[in-house]
Amino acid sequence: MLLCALSIFGIVALIATELVMGSQLTWHQFGMSFFSWGETPLIDILKAFSDPTATQPNYWDPVNGHFSALPFVYGTLVSSILALLMAVPLAIGLAVFLTEMCPGVLRGPLAFVTELLAAIPSVIYGLWAVFVLVPLMREYVNPLLIKTLGWTGFFNDANPTGLGFLSAGVILAIMILPIISSLTREVMSAVPHSQREAVLALGATRWEMIRMGVLRNARIGIVGAVILGLGRALGETMAVTMVVGNTAEIHRSLLANGASMASVIANEYGEASSELHFSALTEIGLALFIVTIIVNALARLLVWAVTRGAPARAT
Amino acid sequence: MAKGNKIRERMRAVTDHVATGLAVLSTFLVVAPLVAIFVYLVYKGASSLNLAFFTEIPKPEGESGGGMANGILGSGVLLGVASCIGIPIGIGGGIFLAEFGRGTKLANAIRFTADVLNGVPSIVMGVAAYALIVKPQNHIIPFSGHFSAFSGGVALGIMMIPTVCRTTEEMLLMVPHAVREAALALGVPNWRSVLSITVKTASPGIITGCMLAFARVAGETAPLIFTALGNQFWSASLDRPIAALPLQIYVYALSPYDDLHRLAWGGALVLIVLIVLAVSLVRFVAGRGVLKGAS
Amino acid sequence: MGVGIEVTNLNAWYGANHTLQDINLNIPANHATALIGPSGCGKSTFVRCLNRMHETNPIARVTGTVRIGDLDIYEDAKPVEIRRRVGMVFQRPNPFPTMSIYDNVAAGLKLNGYSNRRVLDEIVEKSLKNSALWDEVKDDLKKKSGASLSGGQQQRLCIARALAVDPEVLLMDEPASALDPVSTSKIEDLIFQLKTQYTIVIVTHNMQQAARVAEKTGFFLNGRMVEFDSTHKIFTNPSDKRTEDYITGRFG
Numbered sequence A: 001m002l003l004c005a006l007s008i009f010g011i012v013a014l015i016a017t018e019l020v021m022g023s024q025l026t027w028h029q030f031g032m033s034f035f036s037w038g039e040t041p042l043i044d045i046l047k048a049f050s051d052p053t054a055t056q057p058n059y060w061d062p063v064n065g066h067f068s069a070l071p072f073v074y075g076t077l078v079s080s081i082l083a084l085l086m087a088v089p090l091a092i093g094l095a096v097f098l099t100e101m102c103p104g105v106l107r108g109p110l111a112f113v114t115e116l117l118a119a120i121p122s123v124i125y126g127l128w129a130v131f132v133l134v135p136l137m138r139e140y141v142n143p144l145l146i147k148t149l150g151w152t153g154f155f156n157d158a159n160p161t162g163l164g165f166l167s168a169g170v171i172l173a174i175m176i177l178p179i180i181s182s183l184t185r186e187v188m189s190a191v192p193h194s195q196r197e198a199v200l201a202l203g204a205t206r207w208e209m210i211r212m213g214v215l216r217n218a219r220i221g222i223v224g225a226v227i228l229g230l231g232r233a234l235g236e237t238m239a240v241t242m243v244v245g246n247t248a249e250i251h252r253s254l255l256a257n258g259a260s261m262a263s264v265i266a267n268e269y270g271e272a273s274s275e276l277h278f279s280a281l282t283e284i285g286l287a288l289f290i291v292t293i294i295v296n297a298l299a300r301l302l303v304w305a306v307t308r309g310a311p312a313r314a315t
Numbered sequence B: 001m002a003k004g005n006k007i008r009e010r011m012r013a014v015t016d017h018v019a020t021g022l023a024v025l026s027t028f029l030v031v032a033p034l035v036a037i038f039v040y041l042v043y044k045g046a047s048s049l050n051l052a053f054f055t056e057i058p059k060p061e062g063e064s065g066g067g068m069a070n071g072i073l074g075s076g077v078l079l080g081v082a083s084c085i086g087i088p089i090g091i092g093g094g095i096f097l098a099e100f101g102r103g104t105k106l107a108n109a110i111r112f113t114a115d116v117l118n119g120v121p122s123i124v125m126g127v128a129a130y131a132l133i134v135k136p137q138n139h140i141i142p143f144s145g146h147f148s149a150f151s152g153g154v155a156l157g158i159m160m161i162p163t164v165c166r167t168t169e170e171m172l173l174m175v176p177h178a179v180r181e182a183a184l185a186l187g188v189p190n191w192r193s194v195l196s197i198t199v200k201t202a203s204p205g206i207i208t209g210c211m212l213a214f215a216r217v218a219g220e221t222a223p224l225i226f227t228a229l230g231n232q233f234w235s236a237s238l239d240r241p242i243a244a245l246p247l248q249i250y251v252y253a254l255s256p257y258d259d260l261h262r263l264a265w266g267g268a269l270v271l272i273v274l275i276v277l278a279v280s281l282v283r284f285v286a287g288r289g290v291l292k293g294a295s
Numbered sequence C: 001m002g003v004g005i006e007v008t009n010l011n012a013w014y015g016a017n018h019t020l021q022d023i024n025l026n027i028p029a030n031h032a033t034a035l036i037g038p039s040g041c042g043k044s045t046f047v048r049c050l051n052r053m054h055e056t057n058p059i060a061r062v063t064g065t066v067r068i069g070d071l072d073i074y075e076d077a078k079p080v081e082i083r084r085r086v087g088m089v090f091q092r093p094n095p096f097p098t099m100s101i102y103d104n105v106a107a108g109l110k111l112n113g114y115s116n117r118r119v120l121d122e123i124v125e126k127s128l129k130n131s132a133l134w135d136e137v138k139d140d141l142k143k144k145s146g147a148s149l150s151g152g153q154q155q156r157l158c159i160a161r162a163l164a165v166d167p168e169v170l171l172m173d174e175p176a177s178a179l180d181p182v183s184t185s186k187i188e189d190l191i192f193q194l195k196t197q198y199t200i201v202i203v204t205h206n207m208q209q210a211a212r213v214a215e216k217t218g219f220f221l222n223g224r225m226v227e228f229d230s231t232h233k234i235f236t237n238p239s240d241k242r243t244e245d246y247i248t249g250r251f252g
Helices: A002-022 A024-035 A042-050 A070-101 A104-119 A122-152 A165-189 A193-201 A206-235 A238-243 A261-271 A275-307 B006-046 B051-055 B069-100 B105-118 B122-134 B149-173 B177-185 B191-218 B245-254 B258-288 C043-050 C079-085 C101-111 C117-130 C151-164 C181-194 C207-213 C231-236 C241-247
Strands: C005-014 C017-027 C032-036 C060-068 C086-089 C169-173 C199-203 C216-221 C224-230
Touching: A002 A024, A002 A275, A002 B069, A002 B105, A002 B122, A002 B149, A024 A275, A070 A104, A070 A165, A070 A206, A070 A261, A070 B006, A104 A165, A104 B006, A104 B258, A122 A165, A122 A238, A122 B006, A122 B245, A122 B258, A165 A206, A165 A238, A165 A275, A165 B006, A193 A206, A193 C151, A206 A275, A206 B006, A206 B122, A206 C101, A238 A261, A238 B245, A261 A275, A261 B122, A275 B105, A275 B122, B006 B258, B006 C079, B051 B069, B069 B105, B069 B149, B069 B191, B069 B245, B105 B149, B122 B149, B149 B191, B177 B191, B191 B258, B245 B258, C005 C043, C017 C043, C017 C224, C032 C043, C032 C207, C043 C060, C043 C169, C043 C199, C079 C086, C086 C151, C101 C117, C101 C151, C117 C151, C151 C169, C151 C181, C181 C199, C181 C207, C199 C207, C207 C231, C216 C231, C216 C241, C224 C231, C224 C241, C231 C241
Parallel strands: C032 C199, C032 C216, C086 C169, C169 C199
Antiparallel strands: C005 C017, C005 C060, C216 C224
8 A cells, every 4th residue: 555655655756767867868958948049039039029020949850969958948937927817816806706605506506516627628628629619719809809909919811711829828718717716615615604704794795794704714725826826737639739820930829829828848859850859859858847737836835725625625 | 093094095095996807707617618518528629529439440541430439448558557556556555655754754755756757757657668678688677678568558657657556545544533443452463464454444535546547547648658559440459559548539539531531529528428537436435534434 | 782582473483393383582781691401492483583594504494573673673674684793603613714803803894895905904903802802812912813812812813803893783693611610600701791782692502601691581492482581580489390490400
């Protein structure tokens, strides 16, 4: 039994070892510049960032053996942040509704629905996104955004396919919403009833009671839930790969095509053309591994601090 | 000293209503995509599910008809391998955490690590499995040196371990103390017997925990892309690339052929039915309080 | 200044459970009134009907009239208004752990729109003095959290918090039952002082406590109010045999 339990440590060690060993080549060759602009002049990057017509620097060049993961880091960050911006308010709203406002008879079915959302595999989200979401974005949402917000420079469309950072952000938001919401509900439920009563007895409205008596007490755990959602978004592969456009470029426009760290691995790992290429992809995998571990550990600590060590759901 | 400011009171009441409205709106916005997805899946998928779907392999590109039977078979093989790895080790770990290590620092560390491991992207598992099994050309690791069903199964199995471990632990912790005490009071001699009573009591929960892990892993695609690779034809061999349902869905969705799209929807429907069944069952077992009675 | 409370034909239910039956009494202004009785007899439910906290339970129902001063609290006002005018202190102290001592006391004030720093400072100081906590915490008002105090101090903090919004009535549901004897006697001294400014209703399991602090006492049994009279009479010469049995400890 002990051995079985220790296997958990073994697995982590195994993965870490394989990833580190596999990235040696690119690590020795490029060092930290692998994740930044390396030899490409920063000015070129910024120019290409703002101007859709400017030529993009060739960040990821398997043919010439020159690799920079910058566009993938950018893509991962942009899509994840977009997803958080959309998902967090909705997730907290749902959690508040379910814990404090929902009539008892609806609570079970709604909680079940949220659980189902969490259980849908990534590839099915991707499938739906490709055939329903992307055309929707292309036909209705994107043109509207370009018309109303195009002046900000964040919404212009060099190639109107409906793929891109925004679409990836939307499908990611739908995917991380259930976990943020469930965990928020958990920490909200952990707030003792006496706190709610204390606020009500002072003559507070229901919303004031929720704000001061529940959310305020649970805020550390809610932050943890959000960070956990971030962790999930960072590593999400299939749905993003199918929707983000798979172009190793950095654009300011949220409607532009891009790529994420997970998507480039999914696309290229099986057919990498050289040892260096392999190593570059493995190094991206290593970065993903480390980042998600840190983010998840931080999130779990925060949630644990509020719910005091009750065994957390392994979702 | 009551401020009695009528305007302020109105504002507070309005804020309360607005907050309620926003919460309801959020709920609606969350439920809506789910309903949309399910409805669309059923609508698109049901029409492509015919006998051929479950019995035939895909036709060469361009030809219509065919099915995803090889994907279903392949997923079965992969999940079989994964379960052989994931379930025994996971349950063993869970038993340790609940029965022997309870409260110890080691157990806490393992539990924490398992939770964190659950958050690692599945594609990283695939990369590790690739580096471990597919890439090296040696004779230590079975089936190494090429894409294989075995490597895919291992990747999935490793993903199952933390999940099964934690759900097993949770289920064991829910066994009422009275059950353990009764066993001890009977003078049951050694830890093994006590264990078998506790485990037996918790077994419905443990089984459903395994089902949950199984269902979760059944839908995984990323780790299979460069381990199991996929296969156009019938294959159940561990030593060769193998088809898998989610993998086929991915490939077909991105292909330019309508026929393959149709198959993708069908496959998605099959997958989602499996998962909904598993989730519902888990809820049913947990809700019924199966562990309340000591029998 | 406190006001009197007039209760007429009050009945309360939790679902199908008829918790309070035909309660009638007049609670005098600026006095302390004690409610005694065995566990589960309905005293806590009764008190919660006085500030409409009973309603926070979705299966709760109330009929009858409760007038506080000249206001019918069920017909003429909303719960939010009532609860500002009728404060409550609970059995287990429940200060807000994420807020400082200052913010705890000011919580009710901020809800009601007070934002002027000087005004808040004044009211916080006055409330803490009224609850005999000022000297102990005046140097740590904003540094310490509400939960870092001892049990007795926390309860006094809760009293200060309730007093800060200037209620007319203060309801206390077994306020000292979770405290040690020293803290308990401090709370009792407090009640003595407070009743000159507020109307106090105190639920207590402790008959000696009722005898010490209250002018009038009501004895509850099985959801009914058996006897309501001056404390002296209840404890020396009760009219009802059931009261006498409870006082002398024949059941409890």
